[in-house]
Amino acid sequence: MRKRYLISGRVQGVGFRYFVRRAAGRLGVTGWVRNLASGEVEAEGQGAEEDLEMFEVELRRGPPGSLVTEFSVTGVSDEVRGATGFSIG
Secondary structure (H helix, E strand, O other): OEEEEEEEEEOOOOOHHHHHHHHHHHHOOEEEEEEOOOOOEEEEEEOOHHHHHHHHHHHHHOOOOOEEEEEEEEEOOOOOOOOOOEEEO
């Protein structure tokens, strides 16, 4: 399963991307995260459904100093076969 996340609020300049990468590593989720020029953070995760559910909980919470005010999730239909790791863009 693969999902894309768009997170708004105080999510840049607070270590959000590194928090996301650590959460992904703990949960066995592969994918990527990046800052957008709009001030939002965009991430994509791939993994088992229950792992992505826990990943979403982590993304909604964020690291200390962050404040998530808006959060959206969309499914991505094409899985990346043999995907490994989680990158920060």
